[in-house]
Every structure is written in structure tokens, then in C-alpha cells.
Amino acid sequence: MAETIKVLIPEEDVNARIEELGRQISKDYEGKQVHLICVLKGGVFFMCELAKRISVPVSMDFMSVSSYGDGTSSSGIVKIAKDLDESLEGKDVIVVEDIIDSGRTLSYLLEILKKRGPRSMGLCTLLDKPDRRVRDVKVDYVGFEIPDEFVVGFGLDYAQKYRNLPYIGVVEM
DSSP states (O other), X not given: OOOEEEEEEOHHHHHHHHHHHHHHHHHHTTTSOEEEEEEETTHHHHHHHHHHTOOSOEEEEEEEEEEEXXXXXXXXXXXXXXXXXXXXXXXXXXXXXXXXXXXXXXXXXXXXXXXXXXXXXXXXXXXXXGGGOOXXXXXXXXXXXXXXXXXXXXXXXXXXXSTTOSSEEEEEO
16 A cells, blocks of 8 residues: 655745754854754755755764664664764764654764764754653754654655655655
8 A cells, every 4th residue: 555645844834944944053153164964864955955044154974873772662872874074073063853753862872972072062953753752852953843743755754765855744654
């Protein structure tokens, strides 16, 4: 049986909100350079669009992480599959995520990154599911708060499909 996708957040709304986030980050980091860290794969669409809308100098790096649990839930213990290429020492860093739900993996990842000596560290996510949070994670920039539904598009996938959708949709089985 094929799944269908119902639009949750239209493309125009996603683009408008990313524009607002870019303006806010530009204001908050005025006179500085910001170093964006993308958590692959899902965050890449959002980070690229966000970076285009930030008016202060931007550098970027990428990480690929996975967490292991019982197969249905994250343990929050992170295995780094691809580490950063650059040092974080003395940089103003913003970790860019596609979605934050339980917060387990991200909480663990942020602790690892903080030990690398950045001057400051922020967190920006396109989507936030606070109803699923089990670890307290301070999110500095939130695109949209969404209900606990399985979403795709703008980098988020279902079985590696639908990342390329220009909107956020809900998978209906």
C-alpha cells in the first residue's frame, strides 16, 4: 500500500520562516562570523536555505551521526560516522537540525561539541516536536513547533524518500 503525503506547512510558509530566522541570526551575530554545523542528512536542505539568508559571514561544516537503541528508540549514545573537518576553537557555532523530537541524540552531541572550545554555541531547528522531548535541550531558533506526527519534506525522509519536497508534509499510510 502506497503512502500519501498531506501538506502540513506549505512551501511559502517554510520559506518565509527561514527568511525570519536568517534575519534574527544576522541581528544576533552582527559584527561576527557564524559557523554553521549541519547534522546530515536531513539538515542539509534547511542549512543551505538558512545560510543564504544570513547577512553576516558564514562558514559551514557537516557531521553525520547515528544513535543506537533497541531499534525503535534512540539510546542517545551517538556514533560519529563523519566528524567535522574544522576545529570549533573560538568560533561562534550554530548547530542546524531538521527536527528535534526526544532530544536524546542532540543533547549528547551538544555536550561533545561544547568540549571542543567554541566561543558560543547555539541551536537552530526547522521543526520542533516538544511533546516527544525526554531530554531538556535549549533551542535558540525554532522554525515551527509541530504535533507528534511523522513528517517528511525539506530534508526529512521516509525510507530515504521525500527529502526533496519543498514543503513539510505528513505521511498517511
